[in-house]
Amino acid sequence: MSARAPSAQPLAHPAASGEQRFAHVACACAGFGRRAVVVAAAVLLAGCAAKVGRAPESTLATPAQWRSVVGPGEGVAAADGSKPVEQEWWRAFNDPALTSLVATALQHNEDLRIARARVEDFHARVAAARAGQQPSLALAASPTRTRTLAYNGVPYDTNVFSAEFQASYEIDIWGRLASATEAAAASYRAEQANADAAALSIAATVANAYLNLRGLDAQLELAIATLKLREESRMLAQRQFEVGYTSRLEWLQAQAEYQTAAEQIPQLQRQIFETENALSLLTGANPGAIARGTALADLTPPPVPAGLPSELLRRRPDIARAEQNIVAANASLQATRDQLLPSFRLTAADGIQSTDFSDFLHTPANLWRISLGLTAPIFEGGRVQAQTDSAAAQRDQAVFGYESTVRNAFAEAENGIGAIYRLREQVVQNDARRETAAETLRIARNRHRNGYASYLEELDAQRTLYSADVARLQLRTRLLTASVDLYRALGGGWQAPTR
Known part of the structure; x- marks a missing residue:
């Protein structure tokens, strides 16, 4: 697939066709006498004088391969970009609550309803333009x-x-009305693609918010469990201080660690509360609680096959919208230029x-x-030429906007693929880090209980293990949301080949 801009041929009036068009006008006006023919000829010359700049040449080039590096043994499957878009890609996470949330948002989200109303608006404009013919x-x-x-x-x-x-x-001898109708039809198709882009964005936003919510839930569970452990350590330190086995310093340190753990709980509860409210608004409801489904530990991101073809990016509705914007701009330019005829x-x-x-x-x-x-216009002070120049500039903007959209799509896809593989590498390192921290805590606890070390060693080991556990949950959440981001970047989803 070569990601080239759609055909945007220059619409400059061909001088060689002037005599043919003049003859056609003369035949059409023969019944109205010589004066009508002279007027038509004068207007035709004025029309030929309208100048249209050439469309800018596209500088897009499809990357030969993704920059993202795949580790040994990863992603041996090949993707097939010719398969249809997986419309309900969020089902790949196998979470009924997530599926229900996305379905509700796609039906009731206010922004999406506005986008669909705009589609109806542009559909009516097509009918109005077609009525002119x-x-x-x-x-x-x-x-x-x-x-x-x-x-x-x-x-x-x-x-x-x-x-x-x-x-x-x-x-409609010159096709001006047909061009205006085509411009309206292309704008309608662009608005349809815009509504699809809004739906994709809403679905991805809901999925990311829900996955972050499940991540916060898991962190809250960890914080509550950690608080219980800190309570046990605090009570033990207090009893040892009261019997004179340890100093007051160790008891105060255990107390401070307990208070630090307790402080995390309301903070996480606030974040959960705000995320639930945000999700409720996305689904078109009043702020409220959100039903939970699969736990974070049981959520599995879909596998990413290697060799994802860049053809997948043609699934993106924003690219389809940019293409239709070029078609609409070209047709509008044609209709504007033909006003001189x-x-x-x-x-x-x-x-x-x-x-x-x-x-x-x-x-x-x-x-x-x-x-x-x-x-026929005889003299309008350059108004039509100015309008033609404006329409040509809008066409150029559409071409440049298309190129920018495609490049952004490649960048987002690259970032999505790279994020998944790098996060997987981080998970491996985090697992090793947590294993080391757990063993360190076991040794420190034994040394402290046997009187070979102070409580400070055990306290430091507890902090290290808690930090590793929090990072583990955050990495898992980020890996899941990175899969959502890649779904969004590829315009709906990928499908692994059947074996």
């Missing part, structure tokens, strides 16, 4: 009574009863008229008319 019909009925002066100066009254159907249709409107009317109401109902006179109108 269709003929319009109207019914007009007007009973009229007038008083006028005769040739001799005597006023007299006249009644006129009339009714007619009117039809008009603009002949003449427009032709076919108008027809058929109706009845009478000066007497009885005759109007029974024997009215039938009246009709048909006309082909030509409207």
Whole structure:
């Protein structure tokens, strides 16, 4: 897959086609005489004078491989980027509570509902733009009574009863109306992709918040268990001080360590409370408690296969939105430039008229008319050229925005893959660190109880083990959220190949 910008061909008016277009206009206007042809030719020359700058060339290049380094024996499977997007990727965590939260958020989140309402808005705009390419019909009925002066100066009254159907249709010779419709359709598709991006963001945000909540729950459980151990150590130190076995210093140190552990609990409870409220708001509910599912220790991040193709990034809705923005900008530029070309409107009317109401109902006179109108700008002070320049600049912005979006997508995917592998390495080191800390605490506790060391050694070992346990829980949480971030970066998820 080559991540190139969508086709954004320069829309400069081809000078070589001027004579052909002039001949076409001349044929269309032959029934209106030589003057109409001259006017059309003058306007056509004005249209050819509109200048459009070339679209910027894309500088995007697809990386040959991901920068993330895979360790020996890791990620031997290959991914298939041609498979469909895994829509409900959060189910891979096998947590019913998480699945329910995401489903509720996708249905009731206010930001997502606003995004979907915008989609309906842009869908209506497409219908409005398409209506401009269709003929319009109207019914007009007007009973009229007038008083006028005769040739001799005597006023007299006249009644006129009339009714007619009117039809008009603009002949889209240059494709201006079609371009405007295509611009509206591309903007609609971009807004659809924007709603998909909002849904992906909401799902990922909910998943990350829930996983962080489970991490905080685990830390709270650890803090409560640690507080119980600190209480036992404090009571032991107090009894030893009271019988004169140890000094008051060791008892105060045990007391301080107990208070430090106790201080962690309300802090974690506050964070849990705030995270629950944030999750409630994400799901479109009032702040409240959140139902729990699988414990942190039982949550397993999905495996990341090696060889993830960059084609996966085409799943990202923000890239699809950027592509459609280019299409919309190109079509808008075409429609804006074609304002300098003449427009032709076919108008027809058929109706009845009478000066007497009885005759109007029974024997009215039938009246009709048909006309082909030509409207062409002669001089507008450079307004259309300025609008064309503005539309061209907007097209260039869309191209640059597309390139920026693609590069950001590559960076986010790289960061997501790299984060998972580096966090796994940290987990290995943390396991070794915790094992060492646990053994250190066992030895320090035995030395203290046998009178070979002071309580300070055991206290220091307890701190080291608690720090390793907290880091372990935080690493596990970060590994889970890194998987969510990679899902988001890849635009929905990956799928391992079937064996």
